[in-house]
Amino acid sequence: MLKKLTDEQQEKLLMTAVAEFGSKGPERAAVSEIARRSGISVGVIYKYYKNKEALFDACLARSTDMLKGMIAEAVDPEDSLAEACENLIRTCISFARKNAPYIQMYHAITHEPGERAAYYAETIEKYTSEIYTGIIGKAQEEGIVRSDIDPAYLAFFFDNLLMMLHFDSGCRYYNERRKFYIGAEYDDDKMTEQMMLFVKGAFGIREPEV
Amino acid sequence: MLKKLTDEQQEKLLMTAVAEFGSKGPERAAVSEIARRSGISVGVIYKYYKNKEALFDACLARSTDMLKGMIAEAVDPEDSLAEACENLIRTCISFARKNAPYIQMYHAITHEPGERAAYYAETIEKYTSEIYTGIIGKAQEEGIVRSDIDPAYLAFFFDNLLMMLHFDSGCRYYNERRKFYIGAEYDDDKMTEQMMLFVKGAFGIREPEV
Amino acid sequence: MLKKLTDEQQEKLLMTAVAEFGSKGPERAAVSEIARRSGISVGVIYKYYKNKEALFDACLARSTDMLKGMIAEAVDPEDSLAEACENLIRTCISFARKNAPYIQMYHAITHEPGERAAYYAETIEKYTSEIYTGIIGKAQEEGIVRSDIDPAYLAFFFDNLLMMLHFDSGCRYYNERRKFYIGAEYDDDKMTEQMMLFVKGAFGIREPEV
Amino acid sequence: MLKKLTDEQQEKLLMTAVAEFGSKGPERAAVSEIARRSGISVGVIYKYYKNKEALFDACLARSTDMLKGMIAEAVDPEDSLAEACENLIRTCISFARKNAPYIQMYHAITHEPGERAAYYAETIEKYTSEIYTGIIGKAQEEGIVRSDIDPAYLAFFFDNLLMMLHFDSGCRYYNERRKFYIGAEYDDDKMTEQMMLFVKGAFGIREPEV
DNA sequence: AATGAATGAGGTTTCATTCAT
DNA sequence: TATGAATGAAACCTCATTCAT
Numbered sequence: 072m073l074k075k076l077t078d079e080q081q082e083k084l085l086m087t088a089v090a091e092f093g094s095k096g097p098e099r100a101a102v103s104e105i106a107r108r109s110g111i112s113v114g115v116i117y118k119y120y121k122n123k124e125a126l127f128d129a130c131l132a133r134s135t136d137m138l139k140g141m142i143a144e145a146v147d148p149e150d151s152l153a154e155a156c157e158n159l160i161r162t163c164i165s166f167a168r169k170n171a172p173y174i175q176m177y178h179a180i181t182h183e184p185g186e187r188a189a190y191y192a193e194t195i196e197k198y199t200s201e202i203y204t205g206i207i208g209k210a211q212e213e214g215i216v217r218s219d220i221d222p223a224y225l226a227f228f229f230d231n232l233l234m235m236l237h238f239d240s241g242c243r244y245y246n247e248r249r250k251f252y253i254g255a256e257y258d259d260d261k262m263t264e265q266m267m268l269f270v271k272g273a274f275g276i277r278e279p280e281v
Numbered sequence: 282m283l284k285k286l287t288d289e290q291q292e293k294l295l296m297t298a299v300a301e302f303g304s305k306g307p308e309r310a311a312v313s314e315i316a317r318r319s320g321i322s323v324g325v326i327y328k329y330y331k332n333k334e335a336l337f338d339a340c341l342a343r344s345t346d347m348l349k350g351m352i353a354e355a356v357d358p359e360d361s362l363a364e365a366c367e368n369l370i371r372t373c374i375s376f377a378r379k380n381a382p383y384i385q386m387y388h389a390i391t392h393e394p395g396e397r398a399a400y401y402a403e404t405i406e407k408y409t410s411e412i413y414t415g416i417i418g419k420a421q422e423e424g425i426v427r428s429d430i431d432p433a434y435l436a437f438f439f440d441n442l443l444m445m446l447h448f449d450s451g452c453r454y455y456n457e458r459r460k461f462y463i464g465a466e467y468d469d470d471k472m473t474e475q476m477m478l479f480v481k482g483a484f485g486i487r488e489p490e491v
Numbered sequence: 492m493l494k495k496l497t498d499e500q501q502e503k504l505l506m507t508a509v510a511e512f513g514s515k516g517p518e519r520a521a522v523s524e525i526a527r528r529s530g531i532s533v534g535v536i537y538k539y540y541k542n543k544e545a546l547f548d549a550c551l552a553r554s555t556d557m558l559k560g561m562i563a564e565a566v567d568p569e570d571s572l573a574e575a576c577e578n579l580i581r582t583c584i585s586f587a588r589k590n591a592p593y594i595q596m597y598h599a600i601t602h603e604p605g606e607r608a609a610y611y612a613e614t615i616e617k618y619t620s621e622i623y624t625g626i627i628g629k630a631q632e633e634g635i636v637r638s639d640i641d642p643a644y645l646a647f648f649f650d651n652l653l654m655m656l657h658f659d660s661g662c663r664y665y666n667e668r669r670k671f672y673i674g675a676e677y678d679d680d681k682m683t684e685q686m687m688l689f690v691k692g693a694f695g696i697r698e699p700e701v
Numbered sequence: 702m703l704k705k706l707t708d709e710q711q712e713k714l715l716m717t718a719v720a721e722f723g724s725k726g727p728e729r730a731a732v733s734e735i736a737r738r739s740g741i742s743v744g745v746i747y748k749y750y751k752n753k754e755a756l757f758d759a760c761l762a763r764s765t766d767m768l769k770g771m772i773a774e775a776v777d778p779e780d781s782l783a784e785a786c787e788n789l790i791r792t793c794i795s796f797a798r799k800n801a802p803y804i805q806m807y808h809a810i811t812h813e814p815g816e817r818a819a820y821y822a823e824t825i826e827k828y829t830s831e832i833y834t835g836i837i838g839k840a841q842e843e844g845i846v847r848s849d850i851d852p853a854y855l856a857f858f859f860d861n862l863l864m865m866l867h868f869d870s871g872c873r874y875y876n877e878r879r880k881f882y883i884g885a886e887y888d889d890d891k892m893t894e895q896m897m898l899f900v901k902g903a904f905g906i907r908e909p910e911v
Numbered sequence: 912a913a914t915g916a917a918t919g920a921g922g923t924t925t926c927a928t929t930c931a932t
Numbered sequence: 933t934a935t936g937a938a939t940g941a942a943a944c945c946t947c948a949t950t951c952a953t
Contacts, residue, residue: 075933094394098308102927103936112935113928123927175394181454182392184304184385192457200461217482224475227462231445232438244391247402251410252437265434272427273483285916312944322918327945495912514814518728522948523915532914533949543948595814601874602812604724604805612877620881637902644895647882651865652858664811667822671830672857685854692847693903705937732923742939747924918950929939 076115084109084116086172089130093175097127134176135195141166142199152210156229156270160263163233167240174241196230203230207274217275225274232266286325294319294326296382299340303385306392307337344386345405351376352409362420366439366480370473373443377450384451413440417484427485435484442476496535504529504536506592509550513595517547554596555615561586562619572630576649576690580683583653587660594661616650623650627694637695645694652686706745714739714746716802719760723805726812727757764806765825771796772829782840786859786900790893793863797870804871833860837904847905855904862896 076084087109091100102123106113120126145162146155167174180191203226210216216225238245249257270276286294297319301310312333316323330336355372356365377384390401413436420426426435448455459467480486496504507529511520522543526533540546565582566575587594600611623646630636636645658665669677690696706714717739721730732753736743750756775792776785797804810821833856840846846855868875879887900906 096306096308096392096394098306101925106936113937114930114935115933117928118934178392181448181452182306182388184453188453189457192454192461196458196461200458204462220478220482221463221475223463224472225479227459228442228476228479230462231442235441235444238391242391243394243398244402247399248406248410249437251402251406252414252440253431253433262434265431266438268430269435269438269483272430272485273479275482311942313942323944324919324946325917328916333944516726516728516812516814518726521946526915533916534914534951535912537949538913598812601868601872602726602808604873608873609877612874612881616878616881620878624882640898640902641883641895643883644892645899647879648862648896648899650882651862654865655861658811662811663814663818664822667819668826668830669857671822671826672834672860673851673853682854685851686858688850689855689858689903692850692905693899695902731921733921743923744925744940745938748937753923914951914953916950916952918948920946920948922946923944925941925943927939927941929937930935931937932935 076111076119080109080111081119084111084119085129085133088126089133089176090172092127092130092179093172097123097179102126130176131180131191132194134173135180135191137170137173138166138177138195139198142202146202146206152206152215152274153267153271153276155206156274157263157267159233160236160266160270161259163236164240164259164262167237171241174237178238178242199230200226210274210276215277228273229270232270236262236266286321286329290319290321291329294321294329295339295343298336299343299386300382302337302340303344303382303389306389307333310337312336340386341390341401341404344383344390345401347380347383348376348387348405349408352412356412356416362416362425362484363477363481363486365416366484367473367477369443370446370476370480371469373446374450374469374472377447381451384447388448388452409440410436420484420486425487438483439480442480446472446476496531496539500529500531501539504531504539505549505553508546509553509596510592512547512550512599513592517543517599522546550596551600551611552614554593555600555611557590557593558586558597558615559618562622566622566626572626572635572694573687573691573696575626576694577683577687579653580656580686580690581679583656584660584679584682587657591661594657598658598662619650620646630694630696635697648693649690652690656682656686706741706749710739710741711749714741714749715759715763718756719763719806720802722757722760723764723802723809726809727753730757732756760806761810761821761824764803764810765821767796767800767803768807768825769828772832776832776836782836782845782904783897783901783906785836786904787893787897789863790866790896790900791889793866794870794889794892797867801871804867808868808872829860830856840904840906845907858903859900862900866892866896 084105088100088105091105091108094100102116103113105126106116116126120129141162142159145158147158150158177195180188180195183191200223204223207216207225207229208222211218211222216222235245239249240246253262294315298310298315301315301318304310312326313323315336316326319326326336330339351372352369355368357368360368387405390398390405393401410433414433417426417435417439418432421428421432426432445455449459450456463472504525508520508525511525511528514520522536523533525546526536536546540549561582562579565578567578570578597615600608600615603611620643624643627636627645627649628642631638631642636642655665659669660666673682714735718730718735721735721738724730732746733743735756736746739746746756750759771792772789775788777788780788807825810818810825813821830853834853837846837855837859838852841848841852846852865875869879870876883892
């Protein structure tokens with residue numbers, strides 16, 4: 072690994088690549104364009120990354136890091152389950168809007184057909200699944216959440232909904248799709264409120280005592 | 282009149298193309314490979330389809346037709362909401378397992394970044410959104426479903442869960458991801474049962490009959 | 492050689508081919524299009540003509556026949572030289588306008604780089620050169636035309652001018668080019684008159700009769 | 702800064718392309734063949750020229766530049782009309798023999814059937830037509846040239862003859878054709894002399910001095 | 912014998928990767 | 933060492949020609 076690119080340059084390169092890969096997809100994104108946009112020569116990219124795929128992988132890694140960071144920030148062990156859910160929902164929505172390229176990269180991961188899929192799933196989903204399952208399992212034990220559902224499934228369905236929340240904001244198709252369901256005039260608070268109602272019902276959350 | 286591609290050959294071409302586009306995406310899928318795998322020449326593909334994009338569109342149309350057909354078959358106006366949900370869940374699961382290429386194709390659509398996304402979304406989501414919103418709205422009016430949630434959102438969240446059910450079976454990443462939540466030993470009935478519990482809670486379904 | 496195509500069909504095929512080759516050039520003209528337009532199947536074209544090139548050759552042959560026929564009709568042994576010239580000029584102009592495809596084919600011949608050029612030159616130019624040189628030589632002997640120029644050169648320059656007259660009407664480039672010289676409002680009679688003045692001066696024609 | 706195609710390499714590329722386009726026409730000339738003959742890769746051609754058409758256009762521009770340059774050099778404002786004509790004739794003949802590819806290229810342009818023909822015609826013919834018409838018109842005013850012919854037509858017929866002079870040397874067909882008129886033993890001086898006699902007669906040039 | 916669908920070689924163009932400077 | 937021009941494999945697409953029916 073060389074050390075001639077400053078950290079800022081490396082960062083810019085990665086961000087540019089994320090944006091290119093995210094918006095155009097891994098095929099249509101051109102290394103030369105990424106070089107041009109980031110003000111770095113093609114040659115140096117190949118010094119830092121073996122090939123286009125390695126650059127793509129780095130972008131994926133960066134994106135999953137960001138997603139994990141977002142989750143980590145959103146979850147506070149002190150929160151009640153309802154608070155945790157609402158925080159996650161709000162955080163997902165705002166993160167996705169501000170970081171569309173990461174979301175698109177994330178979606179690109181889900182499109183991977185080969186063995187890499189397993190690797191990437193492990194990188195990110197293992198982390199979130201443990202967090203969510205833990206939170207929900209604890210809430211079940213505390214009697215706050217219905218106990219007739221496997222907490223793993225509860226966590227799974229909940230994360231499914233969060234993933235879709237991401238894609239709604241970051242990916243064109245999902246964004247269009249959402250319009251057919253809830254119309255074009257979208258509002259974050261309405262979405263949060265409705266999803267909270269849905270989730271609370273699904274979880275059988277009993278508002279704890281005052 | 283000359284030989285002409287038999288119906289089976291045409292069907293094989295389309296299925297091969299669906300599989301290629303679904304697994305590799307529209308960019309990486311090669312027309313020449315589709316030809317080779319279909320056992321026909323490149324030229325004949327261009328007789329039946331103007332260009333690669335037209336072939337992709339045909340694959341898309343086929344996939345959406347299949348998905349819509351699946352939904353249409355699953356929904357019976359006589360069903361109670363709970364029955365309808367269970368039918369949809371079971372149908373999605375079994376369809377996705379038997380028709381992974383269609384699901385992958387569907388996922389490939391969701392990956393499209395440009396204007397085509399809007400067109401594709403209209404092709405399929407408009408149809409399902411109207412069906413689900415209709416069913417749920419009616420159930421609300423009948424007092425079977427909680428009325429404090431907008432039926433459009435209920436339908437939206439429900440379809441989100443169904444989409445993920447599709448992808449779980451059809452796409453590698455989602456399949457791996459599921460393992461982190463509910464373990465490797467997956468079972469259709471368990472999934473159906475758990476999801477029904479989740480959904481019923483979310484919908485606030487009151488079992489109508491005594 | 493088969494005999495299943497009627498004479499009219501053969502004629503139609505050839506005319507269609509001339510028009511296609513003439514307007515699109517030998518490369519862009521497509522055999523299948525010629526077949527479609529002439530109402531004859533591709534297969535039968537290949538029964539009558541070994542390949543596309545042979546069809547092109549037949550079109551060339553037809554075009555040179557027409558050109559020769561035109562010349563033959565225009566020249567009357569009884570005519571004075573001036574009359575002969577004017578007849579040729581007028582005939583070239585009207586023929587070219589009515590038979591643009593033949594002219595374009597003729598131009599295509601002139602574009603041939605290989606040995607075929609020699610063959611085609613012989614087919615048509617030998618014929619015209621002998622006619623023109625004969626007419627002019629005779630006029631020289633009769634003292635009607637200046638005798639200080641080689642009649643072969645006189646014939647050559649005169650035919651050069653006639654060729655250009657053809658191309659002016661039949662070929663797009665020459666047509667545009669003419670506009671830069673004499674403006675867009677072209678008139679056959681003016682052209683004839685001006686060219687006759689030019690030629691008479693060049694030939695040093697002394698009006699014989701009183 | 703990297704190697705980059707040297708000026709000689711660029712020149713060689715263009716000359717090779719001129720030769721290919723000139724001899725085979727824009728359709729039959731293959732970019733890969735031009736690359737091979739130039740000793741460079743296909744890709745680099747597309748760095749310098751957007752596509753095949755742009756390369757053709759560059760060849761055209763080069764050819765017309767050469768032709769215009771030739772005309773510009775041949776014409777001296779001090780010359781008498783007869784001198785100007787003789788210079789042009791001699792220059793055309795020698796230029797065409799030394800630069801057959803440019804001439805073939807020029808002929809290829811005249812073969813273009815579509816709208817481009819108009820553009821090409823403007824590029825070159827506008828220039829020469831104005832020069833010739835100017836020279837001849839002035840000579841008419843000075844009483845050196847007959848005034849009963851429109852100077853535009855005089856210039857037109859004269860340029861027709863010059864064009865043919867070009868093609869005679871540069872294009873196979875015209876070269877063969879010439880033999881039928883004036884025999885195989887061609888001689889530049891004889892051609893010049895005969896054409897001068899022809900043109901002087903046509904123009905009605907009165908030798909001014911003495 | 913006639914048809915016209917199928918073939919597949921060959922052309923244009925792109926872009927990941929290399930490497931001379 | 934960094935550059936970015938050059939490379940050339942590989943993709944799309946066309947259409948002359950063949951040949952099963």
